[in-house]
Amino acid sequence: MIVLRGRLNGIQRNRIKGLLNMLYTSKELASEIGINVNQIYAVYVPLGCPVQRDDRKHIFINGKSFAEWYTKVYIKIRLAEDETFCKTCKQGVKIYQPKQKTKGGLSYVLSVCPVCGRGLTKIIDFKR
Ligand SMILES: [Zn+2]
Structure with missing residues (x-):
């Protein structure tokens, strides 16, 4: 766990x-x-x-x-490129219904956990 x-x-x-x-x-x-x-x-x-x-x-x-x-x-959480971490399920889940966003140099993907439905954010890039 x-x-x-x-x-x-x-x-x-x-x-x-x-x-x-x-x-x-x-x-x-x-x-x-x-x-x-x-x-x-x-x-x-x-x-x-x-x-x-x-x-x-x-x-x-x-x-x-x-x-x-x-x-x-505190074992390192390893995620595949198409996964994001769900804090409710405490595991990596597939990115589902992704919406890519950019804000102030920060690129991230909003998705929904396919297991519990929690809204998830994955940061994919950050440029100052
Ligand atoms: Zn979940």
């Missing part, structure tokens, strides 16, 4: 690659990645992210272990 909650964007994913083999406090880790510290407690810890607790229940996270854990849990 594909986990969507807590998924990082490209910039944040690059930042976790730079995490060191040392313990971070939850606050330090959040600021290194560029996320809200609550995301660690509300999403990553319940999902089983590797943490160490001290006597006062403060959380410490090893940067390298976190990066490895993240890559394992």
Whole structure:
């Protein structure tokens, strides 16, 4: 099953690659990645992210272990060219009834999920 909650964007994913083999406090880790510290407690810890607790229940996270854990849990979503990702069905679905649009250098395709009917957007090109 594909986990969507807590998924990082490209910039944040690059930042976790730079995490060191040392313990971070939850606050330090959040600021290194560029996320809200609550995301660690509300999403990553319940999902089983590797943490160490001290006597006062403060959380410490090893940067390298976190990066490895993240890559394992958040499997890369691979889509074929004629597919788009449906967040309701949590899977790639065929682009159905496509409407191509362009707005401010951004080209995207609007489609409808053939399974659940959700309106979907796939970005296909971006030119500044
Ligand atoms: Zn769907």
